[in-house]
Amino acid sequence: MSGERLIYMPLGGAGEIGMNAYVYGYGLPGQERLIVVDLGVTFGDMDGTPGIDLILPDVAWLAERRDRIEAILVTHAHEDHVGALGLVWDKLRAPIYARKFTAAIARLKLDERGGVPDSALNVVGAWPEVLEFGPFKVGFVPISHSIPESAGLVIDTPAGRVVHSGDFKIDPTPVVGEAFDPALWAEIARPGVRALVCDSTNVFSPHPGRSEATLADNLAALLREAKGMVVATTFASNLARLQTLANAAEASGRSVCLLGRAMRRMVETAIATGLLTQFPKTISPEDAGQIPRENLLLMVTGSQGERRAAAAQLSSQGYMGLSLKEGDTFLFSSRTIPGNERPVARIMNQLSEKGVDVLDDAGGRYHVSGHANRPDLETFHDIIKPQFLIPMHGEHRHLREHMKLGEAKGLRGIIATNGMMIDLSGNAPKVAEFVEAGRTYLDGGVLIGGMDGVVRDRMRMALNGHVTVTLIVDEKDEPLGEPWCELMGLPSKGRSNADLVETLEAELGQFINRAEKRTLRDDEKLERELIRIVRQTSQAEIGKKPEVTVVVSRLA
Amino acid sequence: MSGERLIYMPLGGAGEIGMNAYVYGYGLPGQERLIVVDLGVTFGDMDGTPGIDLILPDVAWLAERRDRIEAILVTHAHEDHVGALGLVWDKLRAPIYARKFTAAIARLKLDERGGVPDSALNVVGAWPEVLEFGPFKVGFVPISHSIPESAGLVIDTPAGRVVHSGDFKIDPTPVVGEAFDPALWAEIARPGVRALVCDSTNVFSPHPGRSEATLADNLAALLREAKGMVVATTFASNLARLQTLANAAEASGRSVCLLGRAMRRMVETAIATGLLTQFPKTISPEDAGQIPRENLLLMVTGSQGERRAAAAQLSSQGYMGLSLKEGDTFLFSSRTIPGNERPVARIMNQLSEKGVDVLDDAGGRYHVSGHANRPDLETFHDIIKPQFLIPMHGEHRHLREHMKLGEAKGLRGIIATNGMMIDLSGNAPKVAEFVEAGRTYLDGGVLIGGMDGVVRDRMRMALNGHVTVTLIVDEKDEPLGEPWCELMGLPSKGRSNADLVETLEAELGQFINRAEKRTLRDDEKLERELIRIVRQTSQAEIGKKPEVTVVVSRLA
Incomplete structure (x- = not known):
């Protein structure tokens, strides 16, 4: 076992609410066998991701290590824990494990979003049933939440026991599904828990949660x-x-x-x-x-x-x-x-x-939350008594507040955000590595990278409008006629009360008529100048600089 | 006085929080002399109005009746009451009245947004000072709010007294500025108040407001x-x-x-x-x-x-x-x-x-609201004892809840939203007319109509991306080369993993090569077909239909 280590790394959910995706590994550095816990989505909005249907964790790191993934485990059937599975499974191709109802819902989503063979989706029983995945022994422990059959995971490794809470609340009477069972969790905690990786979403809710x-x-x-x-x-x-x-x-x-x-x-x-x-x-x-x-x-x-x-x-x-x-x-x-x-x-x-x-919920008469509030988190900490507390599922402020809550009661731990690989093997959790942990967008029917620039361009067009400029240049590099403009998402008239298109075309025409041969010959320079004139003229006329597409057609 | 009437009409603020603009009129129908109370803005957002700097009431109705406007009165210096003044004043050109500090802030905004001559902005003293504007006698009564020098208006007309609350709270110790003075308001109410036009924003806050x-x-x-x-x-x-x-x-x-x-x-x-x-x-x-x-x-x-x-x-x-x-x-x-x-x-x-x-404000330790909560509204109703209650400044749900609050205590009234002209002269308030009450957008440096389609096109580009298609047709209506495409805000590759531009150009090229002469001659038809092919091909390749600009250049 010398040199082997136990690692934890969130790829989603630690730095946001939603899009949960956590990785555990055990083995020699760089050769750890891996399990993935949850692969969820979050939703886009017009504010930051116009046109994007779903946002999911970038699984490039996992895909490159596909042969080391023992299993994908799903704690419960909410979209932010299971929604990305069908979209990325073909990049990972590891067997999926979930309890019965969770698997049934997952199956519906898998069929909608991509395809996963029946044989890849396995139904597991609840704790005390335990499954072996390489160096891991994992049990799915019933825990109360706002969907039935939620599970916290007990993950036993050669470096000790990890409790991964999943989303949970402390509900003794959940109406449907299994109650939170303090005795069961105390039993699980008895041998000692190296790390509690724990839901943080409701850490700012000061009162005990209601059933x-x-x-x-x-x-x-x-x-x-x-x-x-x-x-x-x-x-x-x-x-x-x-x-x-x-x-x-x-x-x-x-x-x-x-x-x-x-x-x-x-x-x-x-x-x-x-x-x-x-x-x-x-x-x-x-x-x-x-x-x-x-x-x-x-x-x-x-x-x-x-x-x-x-x-x-x-x-x-x-x-x-x-x-x-x-x-x-x-x-x-x-x-x-x-x-x-x-x-x-x-x-x-x-x-x-x-x-x-x-x-509505104002006053709390008709709704209760599915997550553990601040005092309930303390209760859970007290039951599990972990050596380390690792807050998960929350924005940074939730993770930090959760860590402070634990520290106030003497717990040690670390704030681990997406892409931080944490070594849990030593006397204190420490950052082993920073991994690129980006986002992938489902855009219509295509997956694109969050940093591809597609969404940036869309937002720019939404803020600034769009101008198309076309120009034809003949075989002798002489302009054939003058540049044309078409607007989209822009006012038709500017400050001078003249037609914006006409003003733009007049300015562009003037430039072209005076342009030197070497400018007309140079596609890049020509495009740059035409864009500059459109943006400068628009700024003067309408107070904003549009996005511009220039098409120069050269007659051969 | 026979046949003359007292009217009230919101042009903004009744159907939203923000963008306050209220009109009162007195006279023969269609010949009423008018006063305008507040001309405020609201703010745009990426969700519904990308690129829009400010949203203001459409003042077209007022501009057409400019000769009938006696005055523009400003209750206090918040943006949603004074922010539109400079942008629309040249369409109305009526004298503006406000208290000293309010006028000073208004002056700064007037200078920033449009220009209003010094002579148009008049400083008025507080109640009991009263100004005559045609058939109206108006006093600016100090009332507490979250900015100093807020005023409720007492508007005397031949049809009786109207109290226009402005934004207010009941604060006996406001730290800066004037306290709410129940005795003063009782005094104002004593002769009888025909209508109380009253702030509704905090009607859903159940507890008495705090000072x-x-x-x-x-x-x-x-x-x-x-x-x-x-x-x-x-x-x-x-x-x-x-x-x-x-x-x-x-x-x-x-x-x-x-x-x-x-x-x-x-x-x-x-x-x-x-x-x-x-x-x-x-x-x-x-x-x-x-x-x-x-x-x-x-x-x-x-x-x-x-x-x-x-x-x-x-x-x-x-x-x-x-x-x-x-x-x-x-x-x-x-x-x-x-x-x-x-x-x-x-x-x-x-x-x-x-x-x-x-x-933050969670728990209310470090912030109090500037608006009257539900019990405070009841207190104000009880002091004013109006014949009619007209809820203003709120979304529809606030106005309706405020009306229900009044009705529970026996008050009669009407829910008047933007563009509803209410006749207050009779035994019950009744709708006299529906006026087109739209929104105007400040877009960069230009005012555009909310329904102009500019913002709609921007949102479409944000959701769907944009494709430019160019085609050159020669003197004999023969295509010169094939169509070109440029993308903006779209994934570069589709489901087939081919370049989206190449796929589009191939499909468009095929169409052009097969197109009949009469299609190539017909600009409209040609454009329609090219757009259809781009959208259809994109739907198959990337699962979305982009916005398309087609430029067909014909060599003369």
Whole structure:
């Protein structure tokens, strides 16, 4: 064992919320056998990544070491843990392991995004079942979260035991799925834990987390007292919430109708895998249209304001023949993820215009978080008593705050962000190496590098508009006519109140008429000058410098 | 007076937070004499208005009735009440009235954005001073808000008294400027108030608002206990906050340095107009660099994460020779406006990476709002006892909730959104007319219409990328060579792993070689076909349809 080491390296999720991807390795430096924990996505936005459908970790480092990867383990079925799997699997080609429901959801995503052979996806049982992956022995330990069957991982290595919490909360009554079991975790901790790699997302939430079960009464009262139709939106994967809402619907004599593909698919999968056994029979949108509104609960997708989801559709023109009106109630049984405030507010205002009463999480009556809050993190630290604490899953400020929280109670550790390879073998965790840990974008149907410049060019066009300049030069290097301009995304008139196109063409024409032969002969110089004139003239006329495409055609 | 009427019409601010612009009129229908209350801006974002510098109300309706405008009244000096004045004044050319400090700030903005002659800007005294504007008698009544010298307007008309609250809070101890005076407002209400047009922004805040003065102890403790340099950011116009911070700095032996042009300018103007009399002498950034960090408080601009402001600069490379390091403290003495969460979080994470401790408003220790909360609105309703309540300044959901709040206590009123002209003369407010109430964009140096399509084209380029296609056709309508393509904001390779440009040019070339004469002769048809091929080929290759500019050059 001399010279062998245990390493941990996040490739995503440590420096952001979302896009989780963690690597563990054991062996001689540079020859470690590897396991990958989670391969998730995060979502783009108009602000920073216009046109990008999904953002995933750059797996180039892993792909180059493909022969050393023993397995890919998935802790739970949320997009930010499983969503990238189908997109990058063919670069890694390692076997995937997950619990039953997680594997079923993963299978749906794998089929949508790329293809992974059936044989690559393996269903594993829960702890105390343990699987061997090279030098690693790994158990999937049930832990409560906002989706059933979440697992924390117990990773035994020759250098000691690592607990990888996965996303979790401390919930003794999670409604659906397994409760957090302190005795079980104490048992796991007993032999000693070298490192706890721990969820950090809610470290700034000061109060102890509340159980999913605490919502039942509030939701029941809401559905009982509401006069018209009730629409509730939450993440489709929050099956406990769907169950609680369905129970409340039954108690108040409301039929349940599921709207949105993700919602239907998630419930179907949960019933098929035996996770939901008490879910009431749902009705179709067509049937829903036939029964009195006060006897209806719609559960719909789109809690984050997604434009094409059921919630947004219902707030505007309606969805599948159903529409809302004065006296109806719309419940956001969800938290708005930072960055989504505007689309969510847009829906709320559209509902307000229809006279629909909107309820949201303000006050916490209708939503609880799926992550461990500050005091719950301390509880977990106390149970696991790790030699090292390594905060994971959070922006830098979350990781740092989590580390400070641990340090206040005497824990040692390190803040490891994406691409930092940490050696966990010694007396203190230390940085072994910095690895390039970038982002890959799914752009339409193509994967591109986050630093390729494609998105940068798009943002520039969005901010500055675009001008096309064409010029024809004949066989004798004489301009044939004058340059032409076409605008896109620019005002048609400038400060002088003249047509911007005409002003640009006049300036460009003047330049061309005076240009020396050697300029007209030199494609690069000519292009540079034409761009300069467009940008300079535009700056004077409209106060901004557009992006410019120049095409000089030379007659042969 | 028979047939004459009193009208109210928002042109901005009723359907959004920001961009306030309200019109009152009195006279025969279609001949009303008009006053305009506030002409503010709101800010664009990458999400919906990329490249747009400011958004302002479309004043076309007012401009067409310019001869009927008696005056433009400004309630206070916030951007969303005064920011559009300089940009549109030449279309209206009515005299402007504001109190002293407000006028001084307005003057700075007028000089920056357009030009307004000195003679057009008039300083008015506070209530009980009253000015006559045609059929209106108007008084500027001091009311507390987060900027000094805010005024509610008392507007007397032949149809009765209107109270226009402006932005306000109920603050008995505002630190700088005038306290809310319940006795004064009761006095104003005594003759009877026909309509209260009232701020709605904080209607969803359930607890009574807190006074600015309640922050003094918390801020003093923070500055006393902090070990290193302290940086505080807040809106520059919140002079009370700056005063409280300065007092705390003095008490803890810290010198104050102001960073950011808006911060310095606001303090200078407040001192010049006699509003700040106790403000300590500030030091320059150069001097700040010379004294121990624990003896420093920097007050900086950029609380909303603005990229070029002092806060963002300090969180990255530093600002004016000053930089932050481990042990320093950064305070957001502010609330993050919805939509700005991401840029603010970016700053927080950059500070975290430097080891700087970040404090924000979570918990409410270091910030209070400048607007009346729900119970405060009820208090104001109870004081004014209006015949009608007209909620203003808010998104639709705020206006509706405010109306419901009033109705619960027996008030009648109407939800009036931008462009709804309300007749306030009768026994109930009623909609008299719907007026086109659009938005105007300041784009670089040019004003463009919100519906001009310029921004739509930019967003399309941002989402889909751009392709330029050029083709030369000779005198006999024969193609001269093949079409050329240039990409911008698009991946260079598609699914087939071939160069996207080459694939596109091959497809276009094939089409051109087979095209009939009558297609090659028909510019429109040719362009349409070339665009179709680019979009279709791109959809197959990269899964998205780019924006396309086609330039066909015909040799004469």
